[in-house]
Amino acid sequence: MLCLFNRIFLLIVFTVLINRLQAAEKPNIVLILTDDQGMNMLGCYGDPNVKTPHIDQLAKEGILFTKAYCTTPSCSPSRSVILTGLHNHRNGQYGLANSFFNFKTHISALTLPVLLTQAGYYTLQIGKFHLQPKDIYKFDKSMERYGMNPYHMSIEVGKMLDEKPADKPFFLYLASTEPHHDGGRNAKLPYSPNRFGNKDTPLEGIKNVYYNPDSLKIPFYLPDIPETRAELSQYFQAISRIDEGIGHIIKMLKAKNMYDNTIIIFTSDNGAPFPGGKGNLYDPGVRLPFIVKTLKGGVKNQISTSFISFADITPTILDLAEALPLSYELKKTSNKKDWSVAEYNSTDTVFHGKSFASIIDNPIKSVQNEVFLSHSFA
Numbered sequence: 001m002l003c004l005f006n007r008i009f010l011l012i013v014f015t016v017l018i019n020r021l022q023a024a025e026k027p028n029i030v031l032i033l034t035d036d037q038g039m040n041m042l043g044c045y046g047d048p049n050v051k052t053p054h055i056d057q058l059a060k061e062g063i064l065f066t067k068a069y070c071t072t073p074s075c076s077p078s079r080s081v082i083l084t085g086l087h088n089h090r091n092g093q094y095g096l097a098n099s100f101f102n103f104k105t106h107i108s109a110l111t112l113p114v115l116l117t118q119a120g121y122y123t124l125q126i127g128k129f130h131l132q133p134k135d136i137y138k139f140d141k142s143m144e145r146y147g148m149n150p151y152h153m154s155i156e157v158g159k160m161l162d163e164k165p166a167d168k169p170f171f172l173y174l175a176s177t178e179p180h181h182d183g184g185r186n187a188k189l190p191y192s193p194n195r196f197g198n199k200d201t202p203l204e205g206i207k208n209v210y211y212n213p214d215s216l217k218i219p220f221y222l223p224d225i226p227e228t229r230a231e232l233s234q235y236f237q238a239i240s241r242i243d244e245g246i247g248h249i250i251k252m253l254k255a256k257n258m259y260d261n262t263i264i265i266f267t268s269d270n271g272a273p274f275p276g277g278k279g280n281l282y283d284p285g286v287r288l289p290f291i292v293k294t295l296k297g298g299v300k301n302q303i304s305t306s307f308i309s310f311a312d313i314t315p316t317i318l319d320l321a322e323a324l325p326l327s328y329e330l331k332k333t334s335n336k337k338d339w340s341v342a343e344y345n346s347t348d349t350v351f352h353g354k355s356f357a358s359i360i361d362n363p364i365k366s367v368q369n370e371v372f373l374s375h376s377f378a
Contacts, residue, residue, distance in 0.1 A: 095377030120324030150245015151205025311353030
């Protein structure tokens with residue numbers, strides 16, 4: 001009897017060890033999403049104005065993409081594509097999810113956090129969400145706070161990771177609310193520019209980086225007038241604050257010995273909130289920063305010129321997690337009273353996007369030579 005007990009005990013221990021080894025083989029994945037940040041407003045993309053040392057370092061530790069496009073240059077629609085791999089005409093999130101517009105994702109859509117949870121990942125979300133219904137975007141841990149304080153976000157993420165089961169890799173969706181227009185106008189400054197979340201007193205754990213409006217180089221699509229310079233000086237300050245917050249996240253992951261086995265993807269939901277940017281299908285509205293920090297021993301300091309679309313993000317992350325489904329049947333329903341419920345009964349292509357995981361191993365590869373964009377509502 002004792003011998004049998006010992007065998008059972010050893011079997012349990014062996015199973016736990018195998019599970020932990022398998023978890024260790026799968027990468028942790030962090031998806032960082034900023035709000036209304038144009039591609040060329042980062043040091044690693046050649047902007048001579050803004051200081052972003054931590055984001056620039058991510059680019060040196062991986063691959064910088066120069067032809068990454070959101071499918072829709074607006075907040076909720078773009079985010080729904082990121083987390084479903086489906087264009088808006090299929091996922092239903094045509095417009096913003098706030099109470100005035102009240103657009104919703106179809107309940108039939110299988111979302112990235114749900115699929116990763118099914119694949120054994122511990123899923124975390126912090127910061128801006130702005131999608132509905134939230135039940136279909138279910139994370140193991142979710143906190144819609146601290147989107148404007150990246151230092152506090154790093155602290156809360158650290159607490160979440162302390163609760164992570166030891167035998168599971170993690171997926172973190174970290175979404176800042178900046179550098180979105182926010183906080184009203186600063187009447188103390190010439191031309192009363194938008195604050196972009198900037199405070200007169202620095203936030204805890206963050207040092208304000210100030211920009212002189214007169215010394216800025218103006219992006220090609222904006223008029224070089226004093227009002228533009230005043231707005232950009234505040235906008236760049238918000239971007240530097242995001243960058244410092246990312247530095248805190250990196251420091252936290254290193255302290256927990258998680259950094260080397262973590263893939264970090266950095267991008268934005270749509271272009272800068274200026275004329276010709278956000279809400280437009282011109283390059284400044286849809287061509288966005290996209291950086292993939294690779295695992296230890298992976299490809300470093302490379303540039304990819306392959307076209308990628310935000311519809312590619314979900315299948316790519318699932319591919320990296322070894323959890324890419326070949327097909328799934330969209331739920332069929334006869335509930336015609338609720339417009340948010342889709343009526344599909346086919347096993348169409350799982351995602352509209354394609355995995356670009358192969359590019360992460362070989363940046364000279366290309367997965368497609370075209371992308372498709374659309375814009376319906378705000």
